[in-house]
Amino acid sequence: MQNTTMQDSPSREGGMADMAMQASSMQHESMDRVAPGAQRVTIIGAGFSGTLTAIRLLHFADAPLEICLIEREEGYRYGGIAFGLASTNWEHMLNIQAGRITLRRERPEDFLEWANEEADRSDWPQKWQYHSFGVACVVPRRIFRQYLAERLRDAAADAHAEVTLRELSGEVIDVRGQAAGYVVKYADAGEQGGVHDLPSDQVILATGHLSPVQAPFYHRIKDSDRFIADPYAPGAQEWFRSVGAEESVLVTGSALSAFDTVISLIHAGHRGQILICSRGGHMHGTYPVDHEHDIWQARRPPFLDAEKLTPEAVVEGIKAEYAHLRNEHGVEPGSALEAVFPERVMKAWEPYVIELISRMEARDVRMLLDRYKSLIVTNRTSTVREIGGVVRSRMRGYNGAPKTVEALSADIQDMRLVEDGTKIRVVFADQPDIVVDRVVNCLGNKTDYERTDHPLWHGLVNAHGYAQPQTKTHRGIEVGPHGQLIAADGTVAAGLFGVGPMRQGDETTRRGRLGAFVFSIGTLRNQCFDTAMEVLRHLRSASDEEQMDIPDGIHHCLIRSSDWIAADLTAEEPRATRLRERLQNYARESAYPNAVNYLQAQDRTERRKYRGILDDDLADFGVALAREFDLTAQQARRTVSLLSTLVQKHAVHNLCDITKLAGWDSQYAEQVKHAPKKGA
Numbered sequence: 001m002q003n004t005t006m007q008d009s010p011s012r013e014g015g016m017a018d019m020a021m022q023a024s025s026m027q028h029e030s031m032d033r034v035a036p037g038a039q040r041v042t043i044i045g046a047g048f049s050g051t052l053t054a055i056r057l058l059h060f061a062d063a064p065l066e067i068c069l070i071e072r073e074e075g076y077r078y079g080g081i082a083f084g085l086a087s088t089n090w091e092h093m094l095n096i097q098a099g100r101i102t103l104r105r106e107r108p109e110d111f112l113e114w115a116n117e118e119a120d121r122s123d124w125p126q127k128w129q130y131h132s133f134g135v136a137c138v139v140p141r142r143i144f145r146q147y148l149a150e151r152l153r154d155a156a157a158d159a160h161a162e163v164t165l166r167e168l169s170g171e172v173i174d175v176r177g178q179a180a181g182y183v184v185k186y187a188d189a190g191e192q193g194g195v196h197d198l199p200s201d202q203v204i205l206a207t208g209h210l211s212p213v214q215a216p217f218y219h220r221i222k223d224s225d226r227f228i229a230d231p232y233a234p235g236a237q238e239w240f241r242s243v244g245a246e247e248s249v250l251v252t253g254s255a256l257s258a259f260d261t262v263i264s265l266i267h268a269g270h271r272g273q274i275l276i277c278s279r280g281g282h283m284h285g286t287y288p289v290d291h292e293h294d295i296w297q298a299r300r301p302p303f304l305d306a307e308k309l310t311p312e313a314v315v316e317g318i319k320a321e322y323a324h325l326r327n328e329h330g331v332e333p334g335s336a337l338e339a340v341f342p343e344r345v346m347k348a349w350e351p352y353v354i355e356l357i358s359r360m361e362a363r364d365v366r367m368l369l370d371r372y373k374s375l376i377v378t379n380r381t382s383t384v385r386e387i388g389g390v391v392r393s394r395m396r397g398y399n400g401a402p403k404t405v406e407a408l409s410a411d412i413q414d415m416r417l418v419e420d421g422t423k424i425r426v427v428f429a430d431q432p433d434i435v436v437d438r439v440v441n442c443l444g445n446k447t448d449y450e451r452t453d454h455p456l457w458h459g460l461v462n463a464h465g466y467a468q469p470q471t472k473t474h475r476g477i478e479v480g481p482h483g484q485l486i487a488a489d490g491t492v493a494a495g496l497f498g499v500g501p502m503r504q505g506d507e508t509t510r511r512g513r514l515g516a517f518v519f520s521i522g523t524l525r526n527q528c529f530d531t532a533m534e535v536l537r538h539l540r541s542a543s544d545e546e547q548m549d550i551p552d553g554i555h556h557c558l559i560r561s562s563d564w565i566a567a568d569l570t571a572e573e574p575r576a577t578r579l580r581e582r583l584q585n586y587a588r589e590s591a592y593p594n595a596v597n598y599l600q601a602q603d604r605t606e607r608r609k610y611r612g613i614l615d616d617d618l619a620d621f622g623v624a625l626a627r628e629f630d631l632t633a634q635q636a637r638r639t640v641s642l643l644s645t646l647v648q649k650h651a652v653h654n655l656c657d658i659t660k661l662a663g664w665d666s667q668y669a670e671q672v673k674h675a676p677k678k679g680a
Helices: 015-030 048-060 110-118 141-158 236-242 256-267 311-329 336-348 350-359 362-371 373-380 385-396 455-463 501-511 515-519 521-541 558-569 575-599 604-629 633-655
Strands: 039-044 065-071 163-178 181-188 195-200 202-205 249-252 274-278 405-409 412-418 423-428 434-436 438-441 484-486 492-498
Touching: 039 048, 039 181, 039 195, 039 521, 048 065, 048 141, 048 163, 048 521, 065 181, 065 195, 110 141, 163 195, 163 455, 181 202, 181 492, 202 521, 236 256, 249 256, 249 434, 256 274, 256 385, 311 336, 311 362, 336 350, 336 373, 350 501, 362 373, 373 515, 385 405, 423 438, 492 521, 501 515, 515 521, 521 633, 558 575, 558 633, 575 604, 575 633, 604 633
Parallel strands: 039 065, 039 202, 065 163, 202 492, 249 274, 249 438, 274 405
Antiparallel strands: 163 181, 181 195, 412 423, 423 434, 484 492
């Protein structure tokens, strides 16, 4: 397999990124061409979502294909801001246990097997070099970045002989339609970088978060070296190391980025006072020892029975139902259950969030999300003790250990430099001014794609109309069920897909996810798998004589899928009834199990075997169907093709369904406890 960027193990930090940069400089003359008969998919962004989407394409592409993976910031390659080398240190931990962070939901033990049996630990700190990972362990984010990088290398090595991965360094500045595809225009990294055109059949946008929010009160200090606008930016860790050990620091915002900032400061040797300030004063809780994530069921909140849902009625209804559930579950103040109760309730309410948003006016939805953003974010997830415990312990102080972290609920009005620019005066609306040495912005990232300073998204939304802001929430962009961009005129922007935080509004309206869970590992893992399979389906069907205009949503149910296919062939009863039953039985008993075996295969050899079984069985079924129902060869071929597509989409959907997590069947099985369901 031709692959100039994946030759060596990425055991040395940045090694694979350096190779990608070197290789990219040699590839530009040939990037306007692909091998004869091959197609090209370009992925813009090589952070978590872009890397994982590339892995899935490498897993399942079975025809000539070139996958181009472009990243503008090498410190984010394979990890993005959450796990990248530029944005983390070895004290930053994943906020979810090791047993739940696999890249492949169908193989939940994959990360543990990699970490304990395969990972090169030569560059790990001594603390982790001899650590044995179990289901409930915490994991440094940098380890997860290495896991992504090595799984990408493995997928490239195991890919179909005519599937190639190209890694490029540069910033994409425009995507423009051309013929049946697109031209991706990107500039090389560096000041003297040239601009190149990259013709592509399909384009997947994995650009991560927009830039951080810049509040008006920063305008007097935004250019000062006493202020950092983005605690995850390249160079941010160096900035934290430049903070004096006893200097006072104000952190604006109290969500997870504020906790990360405290960790960064402590890691850099800071011992001074840290003030975490937000309007509401809401902060994440900490998971109790031996915490297990659990999925509850909860009744449909009674306020949803109202004919009209006003914002006031919704707020009061949620408060009343939350109080009812606390009483029903016997939640006691200070108990272990209290620490995780809000998260479990919000998870159980996801189906009702979908209904709620669908029934409310868009302006009311946005108003509620804006007003209660901090409350939602901090209650939707707690923190592992290695993060939250560090912050909380410094908020309490101990005998001989001073209290160094304080939380403040206040409205900031202004900030200005004082004392020859060496300090910052912070002006509040309702309390005396304070003077601090440093300020860190942790207000989160922008979510408005209509008014964005991101040149690529500005072009996609405002210049070309290939995308539009998400309608109900105005957070992120509007996408179809598999991540297809919805154009300004409401049609699907064929060949353009998105994975990652730009889908946060869609995750809320389509799946009821709120807070950080709109871009959690589990959510993004599902997006990458589903979108990669849809892209490959489009590539396969591009030249098919049968156009597969399948309605959205029917693949969630094999019965609905079978009914739709039967209706496509005949409306005559009782022939239609017999055909529906025949399709349903075959899909359930044969096609679906074969599809699951194919999708869960360990490697290319297994996938090839199960793909052959699936295709041969479908071909035999088509012959039998033609004989039983007197179909033409064209009708039988179309029927089998549609059934194959819908069954595989159904299998992907189920593998991405968090309520149907794969069982543990490895050496880690004894570590997993299966808690009983709770609630009504």
